[in-house]
Amino acid sequence: MALIVQKYGGTSVGAIERIRNVAERVAKFKMLGHQVVVVLSAMSGETNRLIALAKEIDKDPDPRELDVLVSTGEQVTIALLAMALKDLGLKARSYTGWQIPIRTDSAFNKARIEDIDDRALRADLDSGQVVVVAGFQGVDSGNNITTLGRGGSDTTAVALAAALRADECQIYTDVDGVYTTDPRIVPEARKLDVITFEEMLELASLGSKVLQIRSVEFAGKYKVKLRVLSSFTDEGEGTLITFEEDSMEQPIISGIAYNRDEAKCTILGVPDRPGVAANILGPIADADIEVDMIVQNVGANNTTDFTFTVHRNDLKKALDVLDVVKDSIGAREVMGDDKIAKVSIVGVGMRTHAGVASKMFHALAAENINLRMISTSEIKISVVVEDKYMELAVRALHQAFELDRIPALDA
Amino acid sequence: MALIVQKYGGTSVGAIERIRNVAERVAKFKMLGHQVVVVLSAMSGETNRLIALAKEIDKDPDPRELDVLVSTGEQVTIALLAMALKDLGLKARSYTGWQIPIRTDSAFNKARIEDIDDRALRADLDSGQVVVVAGFQGVDSGNNITTLGRGGSDTTAVALAAALRADECQIYTDVDGVYTTDPRIVPEARKLDVITFEEMLELASLGSKVLQIRSVEFAGKYKVKLRVLSSFTDEGEGTLITFEEDSMEQPIISGIAYNRDEAKCTILGVPDRPGVAANILGPIADADIEVDMIVQNVGANNTTDFTFTVHRNDLKKALDVLDVVKDSIGAREVMGDDKIAKVSIVGVGMRTHAGVASKMFHALAAENINLRMISTSEIKISVVVEDKYMELAVRALHQAFELDRIPALDA
Numbered sequence: 141m142a143l144i145v146q147k148y149g150g151t152s153v154g155a156i157e158r159i160r161n162v163a164e165r166v167a168k169f170k171m172l173g174h175q176v177v178v179v180l181s182a183m184s185g186e187t188n189r190l191i192a193l194a195k196e197i198d199k200d201p202d203p204r205e206l207d208v209l210v211s212t213g214e215q216v217t218i219a220l221l222a223m224a225l226k227d228l229g230l231k232a233r234s235y236t237g238w239q240i241p242i243r244t245d246s247a248f249n250k251a252r253i254e255d256i257d258d259r260a261l262r263a264d265l266d267s268g269q270v271v272v273v274a275g276f277q278g279v280d281s282g283n284n285i286t287t288l289g290r291g292g293s294d295t296t297a298v299a300l301a302a303a304l305r306a307d308e309c310q311i312y313t314d315v316d317g318v319y320t321t322d323p324r325i326v327p328e329a330r331k332l333d334v335i336t337f338e339e340m341l342e343l344a345s346l347g348s349k350v351l352q353i354r355s356v357e358f359a360g361k362y363k364v365k366l367r368v369l370s371s372f373t374d375e376g377e378g379t380l381i382t383f384e385e386d387s388m389e390q391p392i393i394s395g396i397a398y399n400r401d402e403a404k405c406t407i408l409g410v411p412d413r414p415g416v417a418a419n420i421l422g423p424i425a426d427a428d429i430e431v432d433m434i435v436q437n438v439g440a441n442n443t444t445d446f447t448f449t450v451h452r453n454d455l456k457k458a459l460d461v462l463d464v465v466k467d468s469i470g471a472r473e474v475m476g477d478d479k480i481a482k483v484s485i486v487g488v489g490m491r492t493h494a495g496v497a498s499k500m501f502h503a504l505a506a507e508n509i510n511l512r513m514i515s516t517s518e519i520k521i522s523v524v525v526e527d528k529y530m531e532l533a534v535r536a537l538h539q540a541f542e543l544d545r546i547p548a549l550d551a
Numbered sequence: 552m553a554l555i556v557q558k559y560g561g562t563s564v565g566a567i568e569r570i571r572n573v574a575e576r577v578a579k580f581k582m583l584g585h586q587v588v589v590v591l592s593a594m595s596g597e598t599n600r601l602i603a604l605a606k607e608i609d610k611d612p613d614p615r616e617l618d619v620l621v622s623t624g625e626q627v628t629i630a631l632l633a634m635a636l637k638d639l640g641l642k643a644r645s646y647t648g649w650q651i652p653i654r655t656d657s658a659f660n661k662a663r664i665e666d667i668d669d670r671a672l673r674a675d676l677d678s679g680q681v682v683v684v685a686g687f688q689g690v691d692s693g694n695n696i697t698t699l700g701r702g703g704s705d706t707t708a709v710a711l712a713a714a715l716r717a718d719e720c721q722i723y724t725d726v727d728g729v730y731t732t733d734p735r736i737v738p739e740a741r742k743l744d745v746i747t748f749e750e751m752l753e754l755a756s757l758g759s760k761v762l763q764i765r766s767v768e769f770a771g772k773y774k775v776k777l778r779v780l781s782s783f784t785d786e787g788e789g790t791l792i793t794f795e796e797d798s799m800e801q802p803i804i805s806g807i808a809y810n811r812d813e814a815k816c817t818i819l820g821v822p823d824r825p826g827v828a829a830n831i832l833g834p835i836a837d838a839d840i841e842v843d844m845i846v847q848n849v850g851a852n853n854t855t856d857f858t859f860t861v862h863r864n865d866l867k868k869a870l871d872v873l874d875v876v877k878d879s880i881g882a883r884e885v886m887g888d889d890k891i892a893k894v895s896i897v898g899v900g901m902r903t904h905a906g907v908a909s910k911m912f913h914a915l916a917a918e919n920i921n922l923r924m925i926s927t928s929e930i931k932i933s934v935v936v937e938d939k940y941m942e943l944a945v946r947a948l949h950q951a952f953e954l955d956r957i958p959a960l961d962a
Contacts, residue, residue, distance in 0.1 A: 197567060
């Protein structure tokens with residue numbers, strides 16, 4: 141008997157018939173004697189519908205009330221799945237975030253889980269219940285409803301798997317695993333049977349839509365065995381996300397990620413003295429804006445140019461903050477650009493192989509693609525390009541690193 | 552400065568534009584210096600849409616999960632109104648049932664309010680916030696979401712008004728007050744400026760759709776000043792619901808109510824011994840079925856026939872219970888009939904005027920309408936007729952009691 145946490149995304153619960161299918165899949169696991177916790181997203185399209193209602197009222201709706209609003213989406217699906225499970229003769233009980241409770245901080249729209257009380261769930265599981273949990277939501281210390289941000293249901297699933305010390309956390313989605321890159325852009329993209337947590341982390345954070353980044357962080361931190369599977373087929377083992385030491389094969393590059401959700405902020409002519417980065421990024425963090433890439437170049441006359449990327453939705457807010465910062469630190473100019481895309485190559489094998497960066501830049505240069513920003517880590521290299529070149533860049537890199545071929549083992 | 556509780560029904564919040572109108576109305580009261588608590592229903596049609604989803608999964612959906620599902624409707628509207636109020640520059644904060652909390656018993660789908668903690672609301676009001684509360688919902692001692700049953704938002708509003716000792720509880724709806732009967736059936740129906748609580752109670756319980764019965768009971772018990780108004784016009788004072796002693800005019804009959812939501816259960820040939828009514832109604836109550844009219848007639852051979860009405864939706868369940876009861880008490884037969892309608896005349900003046908019943912029965916006889924059941928109280932007389940005669944009966948009675956004329960004062 142194992143304890144399994146299963147998470148189903150919006151398309152998997154997008155219609156009554158699909159909710160029934162999920163119930164039947166859960167029933168199969170239950171019949172095998174497993175304890176099952178199910179985490180659900182809202183029906184596909186529902187969160188967007190609710191946000192559109194809010195934006196009809198106010199283009200920049202109140203964050204607290206937005207969470208009250210959008211958290212209803214998951215509350216609907218958990219009730220419906222619990223009904224469907226009972227209709228199959230199983231015992232089942234739904235839980236909203238506050239009912240468990242899943243305690244978070246108070247950062248509305250992008251809260252972080254602080255604590256999960258597993259007592260009620262544990263008691264239900266021990267009494268044979270299927271536990272159905274609303275993903276994406278929690279409650280703060282003031283009893284306000286919070287949400288974890290887009291894709292937060294993955295995080296809920298992994299956090300629950302960690303809290304309950306589950307044997308496996310299965311993320312059901314509309315794709316059958318993790319690919320070397322998006323098959324819609326590169327038809328030769330290949331499904332990976334295994335991928336390391338670190339690679340998955342970089343792929344997720346770089347825009348691969350399969351798993352939400354925070355869920356991968358959580359899984360790595362708490363050693364949760366994570367598997368990505370398709371909810372539309374019973375075949376295949378999906379992609380298992382392993383710890384590096386377990387992994388036999390070590391290709392140089394595992395995958396290519398892209399992301400068109402970011403925008404670039406640049407502050408020019410910053411007097412170059414200690415603490416200037418903190419002076420710029422401090423107010424940005426205070427405004428609850430997440431920063432991704434950061435690049436600083438020394439400029440002329442003892443000044444420096446400072447560039448970073450934020451989510452496209454945060455660009456206006458970030459520029460407003462920078463306008464104030466500019467005056468306070470005596471910088472020259474603030475610029476924003478949302479016509480950018482980020483393309484990254486990811487692989488743990490990169491650590492031990494020289495020349496990966498050079499191969500990447502050559503491949504892009506051969507297509508006449510200009511690089512606006514470059515950022516590297518131990519297992520990834522990211523470049524920012526004009527967004528119209530994004531697909532071309534992904535294809536060129538997929539071919540250059542021969543990702544369509546099953547890799548030879550790395551000695 | 553007064554503390555006002557305002558309740559807006561589903562049609563008043565049925566679209567973004569209407570939610571904006573509600574926000575503007577609330578703002579007017581706030582500008583006059585009043586403290587305002589707003590109680591909202593779900594957008595019109597939403598509760599039915601959610602119930603239809605549930606019934607697609609299971610014709611008889613799990614009651615606990617049904618409440619998890621349908622309570623999302625009000626959660627959506629409170630968030631949207633709070634956003635709209637903030638958009639107008641007001642301070643506002645939404646509350647679900649569990650956030651206040653509004654404590655209820657555990658009778659899912661028809662829970663009763665047991666206690667309201669007014670501390671959080673009071674603090675918000677004192678700090679100038681408009682408080683926006685989800686109607687219709689609460690939370691039981693096990694932290695399960697409960698709903699109060701159809702029309703429960705009225706009850707929420709009155710209960711809050713009582714808990715906060717509000718100066719007035721205003722029920723905004725799509726009609727501009729309480730009428731002598733439904734104007735769709737009798738075009739001459741007249742709006743009442745005042746009506747007593749007792750009359751309103753009888754009118755509400757008998758099917759007048761303006762106010763939910765439990766809200767009127769609550770208002771009477773806690774002496775809440777209640778007013779019914781239209782949310783679609785700024786004109787008119789609506790109908791004030793008064794305590795009898797305040798009322799100057801005392802017409803014999805105030806209004807005519809009707810109800811087509813009931814069904815009749817009859818158990819024939821019951822051995823006539825003490826306790827038999829309890830033996831029949833006990834199991835019905837245990838099955839959480841509410842009974843309205845009860846009539847018992849002595850029959851032949853020391854037996855009695857026992858008839859009562861229940862909500863139409865409960866008929867099947869009631870007949871199932873009676874089939875068991877029949878065998879245990881040695882009765883002969885059980886019958887059900889859902890082709891009935893109840894028509895009632897209501898008026899506090901009835902107490903001091905003889906001949907009201909006889910006038911009613913004459914008017915119906917003149918139209919050849921057969922009476923299946925009769926039940927009377929101090930201020931109402933109800934008859935059950937075949938449902939196809941319902942409109943005819945209402946019109947005949949409206950005319951017989953001259954309800955289209957403004958009444959002379961009752962000496």
